[in-house]
Amino acid sequence: MIADLGNRAPILNVRSVDKTFNKGVVALRRLSLTVNEGDFISLLGPSGCGKSTALRLIAGLMEPSIGKIDWTGGQGADDLGVVFQEPTLMPWATVAKNVWTPFRLRGQSFRSVKDRIEEALSLVGLEKFANAYPRELSGGMKMRVSIARALVTRPRLILMDEPFAALDEITRQKLNDDLLNLKARTGATVIFVTHSVFESVFLSDRILVMAARPGRIIKEIQVPEPYPRGIEWRTSAEYARIARETSDTLHGATGATEAAE
Numbered sequence: 001m002i003a004d005l006g007n008r009a010p011i012l013n014v015r016s017v018d019k020t021f022n023k024g025v026v027a028l029r030r031l032s033l034t035v036n037e038g039d040f041i042s043l044l045g046p047s048g049c050g051k052s053t054a055l056r057l058i059a060g061l062m063e064p065s066i067g068k069i070d071w072t073g074g075q076g077a078d079d080l081g082v083v084f085q086e087p088t089l090m091p092w093a094t095v096a097k098n099v100w101t102p103f104r105l106r107g108q109s110f111r112s113v114k115d116r117i118e119e120a121l122s123l124v125g126l127e128k129f130a131n132a133y134p135r136e137l138s139g140g141m142k143m144r145v146s147i148a149r150a151l152v153t154r155p156r157l158i159l160m161d162e163p164f165a166a167l168d169e170i171t172r173q174k175l176n177d178d179l180l181n182l183k184a185r186t187g188a189t190v191i192f193v194t195h196s197v198f199e200s201v202f203l204s205d206r207i208l209v210m211a212a213r214p215g216r217i218i219k220e221i222q223v224p225e226p227y228p229r230g231i232e233w234r235t236s237a238e239y240a241r242i243a244r245e246t247s248d249t250l251h252g253a254t255g256a257t258e259a260a261e
C-alpha cells in the first residue's frame with residue numbers, strides 16, 4: 001500500500017440524493033457530495049440527521065429514493081471497507097481469523113492471504129496479537145482489529161460510522177492519531193461519521209455539517225491544515241478557530257431545527 005496523495009481524481013459522486021423511508025420519513029434531502037482520491041471527509045451532525053443512511057447508500061446497502069450515486073469502484077468487497085461503531089468481531093475466532101473474514105466470504109483460503117492479513121495487522125499495530133481472541137483485547141484493540149479487517153482488501157474507499165464513539169477519550173485520541181498515520185501510509189480515502197466537532201476538525205480535510213428533519217448538508221467547512229497532524233495541530237489557534245466555526249454552524253442548525261418544531 002503506497003501512498004499516492006498527488007492523485008486527487010474523483011472516485012465517488014453523490015448527486016442530489018433523497019432517501020424517504022416507509023411512513024414518509026425523509027432521512028435525506030438533496031444530498032450531494034464529491035469524494036476525491038485521498039480525501040478525508042467527515043459527516044458531522046446531530047442524531048437522526050441521516051449520517052448512517054448516507055453511509056449505507058454509499059456502501060450500496062440501500063438504494064436512493066431519488067438521485068444517483070456514481071462510484072468508480074466496482075461492487076466487489078475489494079473496493080469498499082466499512083467500520084461500524086461496534087467492532088462486531090467473531091468471539092470464537094482469533095484476531096487473524098477475524099481479519100480474514102472479507103476474503104473468507106469470497107472463498108479465499110487463509111493461507112493464500114496470510115501476508116495480507118499480517119500487513120493489515122501491522123498497519124494497526126497488532127501484529128503480535130494475531131493469535132489472540134477478542135475477549136483478551138481492550139475496547140481500543142478490538143476497534144483496531146475491526147479497522148484491519150476493513151483495510152485488508154486494500155479498499156479504494158473506507159466508510160467509518162462513529163468508530164470511536166464508545167471509547168474513552170484517551171483511547172479515542174490515540175486511535176485518531178493512529179488513523180491519520182494509517183492514512184499517511186496507505187493513501188486511504190475516508191468518509192467518517194461523527195458527532196464530535198473536535199474529532200472532525202482533527203481528522204478531516206473537509207467537514208460536511210448536517211442538520212436533521214430533513215437530513216441535509218448545511219455547510220462544508222474546509223480544514224486546510226496539511227497532514228501529518230499531531231499534538232501541535234490539536235493545540236493550535238487555527239484548530240480552535242475552526243472548531244468554533246464548526247460548533248457554531250452545528251448549534252445554529254440544531255437551534256433552527258428546534259425552532260421549527
Ligand SMILES: Nc1ncnc2c1ncn2[C@@H]1O[C@H](COP(=O)(O)OP(=O)(O)OP(=O)(O)O)[C@@H](O)[C@H]1O
Pocket residue numbers: 021022025026027045046047048049050051052053054215
Ligand atoms: N430503516 C429505517 N426505516 C425508517 N426510518 C429510518 C430507517 N433508518 C433510519 N430511519 C430514520 O431516518 C432518519 C436518519 O437516520 P440515521 O440513522 O441515518 O441518522 P444518524 O444521523 O446516523 O443518527 P445517529 O447519529 O443517531 O446514528 C431518522 O429519523 C431515522 O429514524
